[in-house]
Amino acid sequence: MLQLIKQVVGNVKSLLSYFFIAFVISGCSEQKQQSNNISEPSNFQAVYDDISIDNLKKHIKYLSSDEMAGREPASKGDRLTADYLIKHLKSLGIKPGNGDSYLQKVDLLAINSSVSQNLKIADIEFDFPNNYVANTRQKETIRSIENSELVFVGYGISAPEYNWDDYAGLDVAGKTVVILVNDPGYATGNPELFAGKTMTYYGRWTYKYEEAARQGAKAAIIIHETEPASYGWSVIKNGWTSTQYHLPRTSNSSPVVDVEMWINVEKTQELFNKAGLDFSVEKAKAQLAGFKAVDLGLKASVEITSTFKQSGSNNIVATLKGTEATDEHIIYMAHVDHLGQDKTLEGDQIYNGAHDNASGMAGLLEIARAYASLNKKPRRSITFVGAAAEEQGTLGSKYFADNPTMPLSKIVGLINMDSLNIVGRKKDISVKGHGKSELEEVLATAAEKQNRKLTPEPHPERGYYYRSDHFSLAIKGVPALSVGGGSISLNPEEAEIAERIGARVAKCYHQLCDEYAEDWGWHGAKEDLQLYFNTGYILSTNNQWPNWYEGTEFRLLRDKMMSSEK
Ligand SMILES: [Zn+2]
The missing domain is CATH 3.50.30.30 (Glucose Oxidase; domain 1)
Known part of the structure; x- marks a missing residue:
């Protein structure tokens, strides 16, 4: 929130302003450098453009089908979901991220x-x-x-x-x-x-x-x-x-x-x-x-x-190795589970969770495909995490944060996708917990390419930032982004989509009617995914370590983590 940035800047005026400005400037020059740099993959723009609505539809249809039965942790649908993600990641040449396994077992109580x-x-x-x-x-x-x-x-x-x-x-x-x-x-x-x-x-x-x-x-x-x-x-x-x-x-x-x-x-x-x-x-x-x-x-x-009662599910972890800084990771995350079935309800009793979060998983696969398609791979590694049991209290991501497959100090930043924007294209990009970390500057650079501006989420007092998987890493000190959609529709046509689909999203949150529909605002989802891809891509090609802003909750933790690293 602007207020927070003002306050933060006010508190530590010269020092922070210096870093802030230095960061923005270096971020910008980095971006320019990239676009003029002959070593940039020559097909970056083609790959960016190729994020595919058809692929999103295909993935979401399958992952939210009745066969998945609502993807409850430890269920058959949960295992089928993992199989599907692994099959696709493997076919893209993206390697296991947990030793020689794509799975990280998560015990649940x-x-x-x-x-x-x-x-x-x-x-x-x-x-x-x-x-x-x-x-x-x-x-x-x-x-x-x-x-x-x-x-x-x-x-x-x-x-x-x-x-x-x-x-x-x-x-x-x-x-x-x-x-x-x-x-x-x-x-x-x-x-x-x-x-x-x-x-x-x-x-x-x-x-x-x-x-x-x-x-x-x-x-x-x-x-x-x-x-x-x-x-x-x-x-x-x-x-x-x-x-x-x-x-x-x-x-x-x-x-x-x-x-x-x-x-x-x-x-x-x-x-x-x-x-x-x-x-x-x-x-x-x-x-x-x-x-x-x-x-x-x-x-x-x-x-x-x-x-x-004890049971178990799995996080899915896959890594596309960087060309130089192989031990430094950008993480993309999306939870794989949903609420399963409720036999006491009317109707088909299946929480299909098409928006929450088959859409996020589909996004994960499309971003993985984008990175895998670059004809020059990034210098840092890209890790994709399908997080288990999010709906039960972000348990898979908590387990990952407690048992990371790389030191937390080697995670440059994380982007979480929990329910993609399906309400159409926006002039802005809504940032949960706006004003928390310098990752937002990288995001802003990537958003410029789409002529979009960062805006705070509409209800910062509700603490949505603390309610999904990225937060499991944030609370350990790892800078993490949760962004998507926006509040200003691009044009009247997209505004109509926002109104129609927005009402449905609100009505169907955690309900049986969260089902796949052909009339979603797909171009909004595509544009957000391009933004996530580009944000991670910028981070993956430079050597910066965006930190939490001075004076925010997790800054001290990150500073301590990074200084004990040296
Ligand atoms: Zn969710």
């Missing part, structure tokens, strides 16, 4: 939890799952807290780069922390706080539990409020009462609290009243720098009983 002893705090009446939900990520039949002290930790954020620590001087070992969702920047709209209205990772609910665990808390309760969460209680209720998939925990896994909970805002008000406090007053205090956690003087008990 399904946990079915139910509340066996209702949540108890003072004499407040809790009703599962209508005003609270509770789960565990631990493979333990019984998990419980008993008379665990409640501490209100505000936004529950420990962020050195924003000079913010809600846990400062606090010992929450064995306690239950109560946490607000989103971040103080969002809550106040103050652009000087965090990233203003744009949600940072510190605002995501996943972060809240992670930080609580790092701090040694036994359990964590997130307060649900519709606006800062960006969805209603029904999403929590549905999402938290179904089977939860996880990667099996190992000695390397990050810590988790015993019990993760959400409570709704009415129960929160009651809880604060019991503690002799006014929730809105305490919330306002939590939005100020120097906030001090509040001991609520109340105790919580709850017990969860779980059953487990």
Whole structure:
């Protein structure tokens, strides 16, 4: 978001401006150099033009066919999908990316939890799952807290780069922390706080539990409020009462609290009243720098009983080796799974997932074909990853990030394709988490070729950047892009497509009607794929290492990773 860039530039004025300008200039000259360079593949333009709508249609039709039965992880459709991707990558001469295998096994653990002893705090009446939900990520039949002290930790954020620590001087070992969702920047709209209205990772609910665990808390309760969460209680209720998939925990896994909970805002008000406090007053205090956690003087008990089932899927990994810097990789990623089947539903019961994400896989194959068709291969390697079990919590990409097939410090950047733009050609290109990394400058250079400008996603406060596979790598420090489509249609004809298909996309997200249709805005998908191809291509021919912008969440991690490399 512009606001963020302004803030960032303001914070570290001369230094950052210098790098920023130097980067843009070198990026531009690089581009010019390429177009005049006799060593550039003579067929680059032909390959770029040849990204094929017919091929996209063919791939999507097959990958979203009923035969795939919704591509549920560990199902027959999941295996058929992997076979199809590998067959095509192989035929393009793209080699296995995980040693001598195209597959990287991903073990999955399904946990079915139910509340066996209702949540108890003072004499407040809790009703599962209508005003609270509770789960565990631990493979333990019984998990419980008993008379665990409640501490209100505000936004529950420990962020050195924003000079913010809600846990400062606090010992929450064995306690239950109560946490607000989103971040103080969002809550106040103050652009000087965090990233203003744009949600940072510190605002995501996943972060809240992670930080609580790092701090040694036994359990964590997130307060649900519709606006800062960006969805209603029904999403929590549905999402938290179904089977939860996880990667099996190992000695390397990050810590988790015993019990993760959400409570709704009415129960929160009651809880604060019991503690002799006014929730809105305490919330306002939590939005100020120097906030001090509040001991609520109340105790919580709850017990969860779980059953487990183990299964497995695979990431698909394939690499086109570079000509010089073979150990440096540009990664293209697209998830291979979808929601499978639901026998309790009317209709054909199959979540075909044509848009989400047969389209992304088709894009992956077309970009792979483009690179394979260049008559001079890039100097850096290009790796294609089909990520498993994205819909279950980006599990395949998390596994890949924990067990990468190359050092993370050797990944130059990543482009994720989760549902291609099928709503027609655009004058702009929408960037999720706009203002995060210098990869956006490379993207902007590639977008110039299409006369398109970068624009922030329409709802930066919703934190979409944190909701798909690229984020599994970003949180480890690897710069990663999630972009696509735009908000300004190229012409009235494309605007008509945007209106018609846009309504369908919104209606059919994660529904049975996400099916292949001939009338999609195919030229939008093609143009976006050309953009992804060119962005990766620019990176693959130069020797730059685009970083996160100074002051953003993952910059310190990347700096540390790269300096320990030297
Ligand atoms: Zn998806």
